[in-house]
Amino acid sequence: MIDEQDELIERVAGALSALPPKNPMATARILAAVRARRAQAPGRFTLMLEWMRQPTFSAASAGLLAAAALVIGFVARPGLVTTVEQLPMAAAAPQTANVPVIAASTDNVVRAVPVPITFDAASAKSVSIVGDFNNWDASAAPLTRFGSTGAWTATVKIMPGRHLYAFMVDGRLVVDPRAPHTKDLDFGGDASVLMVNQP
């Protein structure tokens, strides 16, 4: 019996040792893709709405919240209007005479897509992705280091289409060595290109 077990263990060990060594970069990319999938699952906001639908949320409290919303709408209206105007696919901006208004078609629903991002920089202290999708803001989408490897990963929601981007590595702009480059016709130099599909 013991001999049989030893033989089995040896066979399993032999089979496992024949596998290729683990690739940390591949692992990081797979985990980033899994995070992107997870991002498509119901978010915290959805879960919070479910929680609020519990019986303890009475008609009185709903009325109070509605009243609060009205107050917010009145007090903060200018800010809210400009915010909505800024949103992609936003409904029509206020129309005035002789001013062409660029509006979104109502049946043309396009949503941002979670995109897994990876970057290799073993010696970097901070890495973030900047591009036209986040106003080139280095604090908007920081990447996190994956274990002790040189891989940095993040999942960023980006609208479908063509985007120019770069990585901000320790305060310095760096093009993505693994993505296609294009000439930056506006400011010179190179830019990385990201094509995001509509799911």
Next chain:
Amino acid sequence: MKILTGRSASVGAAALIVALSTAGAQQEMPILAIRDVATRNMVMEQLSVAKDHGVPREPLMAKALEGVAKNASSAKIREVMEGLQKRLRKAGDLLAPSPTVDELSAGADALSVGVPEKILKQMRQAAPRRSIAVELGVLTELVARNVPPAKASKLILELMARGATGAQLTAMNSAVQNDVAAGLTPEAALDRHGNGIMSLLPPPPAVSGGNVRPR
């Protein structure tokens, strides 16, 4: 009627605080990223002009901040913003009646690399009720990779007419780029992969109209 519980009261209070704190600040936040006062004033002036012309401010704001991130001078940022604003207005005309902000940005990019204006109009006619930001992006990318604009435009329009998906178009674009990197000419690479996708798609639907008469 139930009395407001602790949970829902706290939710209401939190919602109130969050709404009040974000409503005012959200609009002005990006502009504050521009530290140089003169540049910031110039950008605000450009955004104001854009608003007067019904041009969306997001692409202009993003372009200004790109210039700041790339340490461009205030004069250069102004020049770039003015050029982009013209292209956005042109794209707005060509992609009428109701382009999205993303379509306008994609249209402006397409114009910047040399895609003919009439092509944007034809693409909108081919897909009047859905976003063509991806299609415009692929076309821009092909032209930016030295595929002749007329050839790339013709192929994209034909693929759209046959119902090619955005995924198929971006896959074709990637394949063309790989072939060009491997030494093929851009035209040859486009022929190869364009024909490949075309063979997978049904022929475009026949146009029924006044010219067709029953015998």
